[in-house]
Amino acid sequence: MDTTTDFPQKTEAPLFTRADAISYGLKDRELRAKFRKVIHGIYTISEADVTHELRCRAAAMTLPADAIISGRSAATLLGVPLAGPNDPVEVLVGGTNYMNRRFGLRAWARKSADDEHVPWDGIRLATPTRAAFDVLARNAPSFGIANCDAMLHAGLVNEDELAHFIATRRYYGVRKAQRAFELLDRRSESIPESVLRVTLVEGGLSPTPQVEVYDERGFVARVDLAFEERKVAVEYDGAWHANPEQQRHDRRRRKRLQKGGWTIIVVTADHLYGKPKETVSEVRQALRRRE
Missing domain, CATH: 3.40.960.10 (VSR Endonuclease)
Known part of the structure; x- marks a missing residue:
């Protein structure tokens, strides 16, 4: 099997599922030895540069269509690199099947409205405001504030729009986000x-x-x-x-x-x-x- 050409190349590195590999005649031990796991069930060639975007695209191959990439992962895809190559992909899912049980994913079973996401690579990508909310609501205060500061500093998020979002939602974590919002400061440079x-x-x-x-x-x-x-x-x-x-x-x-x-x-x-x-x-x- 030519590992550089046999699988569809959606990104700078090919991505394929375990089922794809088995269909080509690979055994699990060969898969583990010769290829790199990107997230649970998704692999790439051993020479690939595993970026966070590649992890997100791998997640899109295995998550249900209504899943939403959010938090620091969404910020990274939107141009503010908060998540590194070794960080899990942060996603919102509609049920509990994907709740933090899969390598490479950090998942929350949370609600979302139709105007809080856009289509992305077969699944969904959170809007900057929704992503910022999840950064504040799902992380320890200092870490969430620091990452949201970076989103504000880069101009990715509008502070007034974020304040309105937090004030008009009844989502889990909204009180935590409200407290964190009071400490945000776009002047911070790192x-x-x-x-x-x-x-x-x-x-x-x-x-x-x-x-x-x-x-x-x-x-x-x-x-x-x-x-x-x-x-x-x-x-x-x-x-x-x-x-x-x-x-x-x-x-x-x-x-x-x-x-x-x-x-x-x-x-x-x-x-x-x-x-x-x-x-x-x-x-x-x-x-x-x-x-």
């Missing part, structure tokens, strides 16, 4: 930055995102989060900050901020996700020292 902001807010603090700082020479920096009255800046250092050129840039801007009287707290992923209470405590102590 998911970790949003998580950091929500962590501080939940700790009783009120930082302002993306504050521009100037001195007598002009623009100094735009800091991730700031307490302007006390000149305390909180910044997230992601993996890109390990780049030597970026490190030199960071040192120059932070030295200039400190010269202007600012206290700078740098938060790494380890502290943000592993020690959130310590992060809040460090910021609170810095604010007290500036009273």
Whole structure:
């Protein structure tokens, strides 16, 4: 069997079902050894680059026609890459047969209205507003808010339309979405930055995102989060900050901020996700020292 041509090629990589493979004479052990599982029951060639879109197209081959790709998966298909190649496809289904029991799927049995989805690859794709609702309603608060912030920042979702959607629905999770909506901020420029902001807010603090700082020479920096009255800046250092050129840039801007009287707290992923209470405590102590 020519694995690159025998199956219909709907995407950049061929997708085929286990039943297809068996009909071509493959045994299950050969299928597992020579091909890559994309989601439950759907395979591709071993050399394929498994993107999240490919996972979504694989899901479309096995889900019922009324299933709806939503949440972070829908956002990714709509141009805001929130779901990675290893993330499960997030879907709404009409019954319980697909509820989180299949490899590669994260499914919710939830209702939807006809104006909340459009046709997509044989199934349905949630509208941006419906996808944003599911992001808020189906995830932990900081994670849901951070991902929805990204959708707002990219212009995929209109804040007023999302507010109206939440206010006029009686879906499961609407109260959770309402609470999360109050903490949304389109100014956040990255998911970790949003998580950091929500962590501080939940700790009783009120930082302002993306504050521009100037001195007598002009623009100094735009800091991730700031307490302007006390000149305390909180910044997230992601993996890109390990780049030597970026490190030199960071040192120059932070030295200039400190010269202007600012206290700078740098938060790494380890502290943000592993020690959130310590992060809040460090910021609170810095604010007290500036009273």
